[in-house]
Amino acid sequence: MEEISAKPYDMIQSNIEKISQLFPNVITEIIDKNGKLKKVIDFQLLRQELSGEIVDGDFERYQLSWPGKRQAILLANTPTDKVLRVNKKESIDWENTGNLYIEGDNLDVLKILQKSYMNKIKCIYIDPPYNTGKDFIYKDDFRMETSRYLEKTGRNFSDGNELDGRFHSNWLTMMYPRLKLARNLLRDDGVIFVSIDNNELYNLQIIMNEIFGESNYVETFIWTKTATPPSLSNKSRKAAEYILCYEKNISGMKYFGSKLDNGDAPLLNSGNPIRVLNFPKGSIRFTFLKEGRFNAGKYDRVELLKDFEVKNGTNNEEVLLKGEFKWTNEFMMNEIQKGTYFIVKSPKFSVRFQRTDSEERYKPPANLLDIELNKNNGVGTNESAVKELEILGMKGYFDYPKPLSLIKKILNMVIKNDKDAIILDFFSGSATTAHAVMELNASDNGRRKYIMVQKPEPISEDCIAYKAGYRDICQIGKERILRASKIIKEQTGADIDYGVRVYKLE
Known part of the structure; x- marks a missing residue:
């Protein structure tokens, strides 16, 4: 005998799910009276789908809109009341270094950086949380209850239907103001790279077209993230992720790829x-x-x-x-x-x-960043990134870190001939970008500086890093910088900036 559900049956949501099977394009998202996101039907568009003639409606225009966009724009322009406090105890060579590690929510930090670093950053690389329904979501204050950020793994309904946990509106609202503020920091010849997977690739490109200008789009680089993709779907095995590249002002600047013989x-x-x-x-x-x-x-x-x-x-x-x-x-x-x-x-x-x-010459980089097709100048995978952490004595401290070779290749595209460039990563994570900058400097005696920004997100008590004595992501990131700088100095003897100034957002 079948079990009888004790939960009420949501007929409206059930009907919406049925309609979405026939007309998926008429399903959109709104914020309900409780401040939560929910799926609804665009009845104007549904009328058009059921009509053989044009249905009168609002003026058509090409745009990407979502619940929370206006608040996101407003938030980007709202001053922060927070400040950065010096932490000399955790800093290295405070008096001489130009490198920064900032602990705190990157939205507030980006606002603070506007004064000192506007139009000064040559390259930005970020690897933001992917919208998988399980990743950490930055809970910005949009003057709404935090309940608008739904459970990270989705919502279950009594009829067995499950609303997709990857609500686009939450993710877009989080990313939009940060990208707007980031653009201000770029030099006129500055370049931004953003890692992303297929869940938000197209939405990300649309909002970056809006913020940076479609004419400033450079390329979508495809990175082979694993040599052994899992068979989690009977449709495809996901082996690739993407890196969107935009310039602040498109130019004839040449990007550096593989080296050419003379x-x-x-x-x-x-x-x-x-x-x-x-x-x-x-x-x-x-x-x-x-x-x-x-x-x-x-x-x-x-x-x-x-x-x-x-x-x-x-x-x-x-x-x-x-x-x-x-x-x-x-x-x-x-x-x-x-x-x-x-x-x-x-x-x-x-x-x-x-x-x-004797001048060295390089081909422009291929848009496929693959270790097999570019054996002499390829990039690593997630597996090689895990091995890199193991070398540092930090095996298992991070899930899915990016490999050093990938970040170095991306940065080298635009900063190879700029030994004084400033590089910003405001989703620092395991601080791979800081490690990559130090290695690039050691290879050519460069004076490049990095700015790492990371929210001190607590780590789970059952993970390896917690058992090793670390309590948040920032502690692990700073430890990686310390260990990497020691190894680079021992192996190369390069006289570069190994220091870092640590700040905390209050």
Whole structure:
């Protein structure tokens, strides 16, 4: 005999679930009178779904809206009444260091940083809580009861239906003001990277388009997070996460990927060698480069049959070229000034170049960050990140940490040639970003500084870190910085900034 539920049957919610099976696009979210989020039906949109003609309604516009958006915008502009207190006891080399570790809610901290660091941050990397329904949710004060933040694992209803615990509105309301404040801190040539999984990838991109501008979108990098994805679904095995990249103001700045050799490389399509011409600086003119029309992009690689004029002393030679041109006029002239010379080959008259300077050159990074496809310049997985913590004597202290190689590769894309850059991570977690900055500095004697911000979230009593004597995430993050700096100094002997100033939000 079946059990009889003692809980009341919610017929309205049951009907909403049934309608959502037929028309999932008409389901939206609102805040009820108790300050809680709930699923409801957009009746205007449902009418349209059931009509063969356009149904009159509000003016249509492209936007992402959710319950709490106006409060999120207001909160970003509301001053904080909190302050930062110095903690010299836990700091290292207080008088000389430029690195910061700040304990406290990042929303308040970002507001405090506006005064001292506005337009000063070169690169921001964050790995915020993913909206899985189980992650910690930042309970901001939106002048509503905290009950609006539903149980992290979802809500069960008497009929067996379960509302999805991943309410988009909660997560978006948490992220929006923080991203708005973060943008103010970026330099005009600043770049932000945000790690995310598939649950909020598209919503995140929409709000970042709104905050940073769609024209400032750079790329969605795909990171292979594990070599052994679990079979938790009969649809797919999830092996990848994503990293959204935006610039504060889009520019022609080159991102650094894998290193290129300075040796003989093709400028035009293949041919057989006949002779080598070594031209002095400034002695070449490519007369087929007109108005900068032939760029390196895939849409601009065209077949050419133009004149190639060489001025070598008093002799001028004209050579016909036919091939796929890959360089812009400006880039070509810069190469000539650096001393690059060109090898002319026949009978197809292809041209190759040979650089004579010692400057290192790099390809732009691939948008796939994968250890298998990029063996010489790949990135690690969650598994390798666990091993990195083990080396530090901190095995099991964090779940799903990001690997050092991933953070270093991301940062290196934009700060490789900026040895004085400031890097901000306001979801610091295990402080991998601070560790990565120190290793990058040790590799090239850089003077880059980091700012880590982390809420002192208590850790569970049954976890390994708690049994080792740690009580919150900040204690673990600071310990990692201490241990990493010691190992880097022992292994490299680099004379860099190993210190950190610790502040606490009050």
